[in-house]
Amino acid sequence: MSAPADAPAHGRIDWHGRRHGRRLRPHRQDLLAELLPRLRVQLPPAGIVLDPAALFPRRPSQLWLEIGFGSGEHLVEQAVRHPEFGFIGCEVFVNGVAALVGQIEQRQLANIRVLDDDARPLLMALPEASIDRAFLLFPDPWPKTRHAKRRFVGPANLATMARVLGDGAELRIATDDVGYVRWTLQHLIGHPDFLWFATASRDWRDPPDDWVETRYQRKAVAAGRQPVFLRFQRRHRRGNTR
Numbered sequence: 001m002s003a004p005a006d007a008p009a010h011g012r013i014d015w016h017g018r019r020h021g022r023r024l025r026p027h028r029q030d031l032l033a034e035l036l037p038r039l040r041v042q043l044p045p046a047g048i049v050l051d052p053a054a055l056f057p058r059r060p061s062q063l064w065l066e067i068g069f070g071s072g073e074h075l076v077e078q079a080v081r082h083p084e085f086g087f088i089g090c091e092v093f094v095n096g097v098a099a100l101v102g103q104i105e106q107r108q109l110a111n112i113r114v115l116d117d118d119a120r121p122l123l124m125a126l127p128e129a130s131i132d133r134a135f136l137l138f139p140d141p142w143p144k145t146r147h148a149k150r151r152f153v154g155p156a157n158l159a160t161m162a163r164v165l166g167d168g169a170e171l172r173i174a175t176d177d178v179g180y181v182r183w184t185l186q187h188l189i190g191h192p193d194f195l196w197f198a199t200a201s202r203d204w205r206d207p208p209d210d211w212v213e214t215r216y217q218r219k220a221v222a223a224g225r226q227p228v229f230l231r232f233q234r235r236h237r238r239g240n241t242r
C-alpha cells in the first residue's frame with residue numbers, strides 16, 4: 001500500500017439508511033462472527049491506497065465491484081460464473097451481509113470479499129483505474145426531492161467512480177424508479193468521463209445478455225414496475241489508447 005499525491009482524504013460521511021432487519025438465526029450470527037472477519041475488506045488509514053488484488057488468494061484477472069448487493073444473489077452468481085475474477089461487494093444491511101456470507105460458505109467461493117459498510121470510503125481508498133466493472137443495482141431511489149442529495153448517483157460519487165474505473169470499464173445501473181432513471185441520465189449523459197451504451201430503446205428496456213436477476217428486481221416486477229437497465233462506459237483517459 002502506498003500514498004499517492006492525489007489520494008482523497010476520507011472525510012466524515014453521513015449515512016442514511018437501514019442497517020438491521022429481522023433478528024438473525026444463530027447460524028447466520030456464527031457466520032458473521034467467524035467467516036466474515038476472513039472475508040472483510042479492511043480499509044487502510046486515510047490517504048493510503050488499498051491494493052485490492054492482494055485481498056484474494058490468487059491475483060484476479062479482473063476486479064468487479066457491487067455497491068449495495070442486498071442479499072448477494074447477483075454477486076454470488078457472477079462469482080460462480082467468473083472464478084478467475086475477484087469480486088468486492090459492499091452492503092450496510094447486516095441481514096444482507098449475513099445472507100451473502102452464508103452463500104459464500106455453501107458454495108465454497110474464494111473470489112468474493114466484503115465491505116459490510118458504506119461503499120464510499122472504499123471508493124476513496126481504491127487505486128485509480130483498478131476496477132473493471134461496477135454494479136449499482138436498484139439503489140435506494142430517495143424519491144423525495146429534499147432527499148435527493150442522499151442518492152448514490154451524484155457528482156461526488158461519479159467523480160470517484162470515474163477515478164477507480166479503468167479505461168473502457170462498465171458501470172451498470174438498474175432501477176425500477178422512473179425518477180431515478182431521469183436523475184441518472186441527467187448526471188451521466190454529457191458527463192466528461194462516461195458514455196451511455198444505448199442506441200435503441202431495447203438497450204435500456206432489455207437486460208444485458210449476462211444479466212442476473214436480483215431479489216429487489218423480482219419484487220419490482222411482481223409489483224408491476226418495469227426495470228430499466230443503464231450501461232455506461234468509462235471513457236478512455238487522454239493519451240491512453242488501450
Ligand SMILES: C[S@@+](CC[C@H](N)C(=O)[O-])C[C@H]1O[C@@H](n2cnc3c(N)ncnc32)[C@H](O)[C@@H]1O
Pocket residue numbers: 017018067068069070071090091092093096117118119120136137138139140152214215216217
Ligand atoms: C433497494 S436495495 C437493492 C439490493 C440489491 N441490489 C437488489 O437489487 O436486490 C439497495 C441496497 O443498497 C444498500 N446501500 C445503499 N447505499 C449504500 C452504500 N452507500 N454503501 C453500501 N450499500 C448501500 C442498501 O442497504 C440496500 O440493501
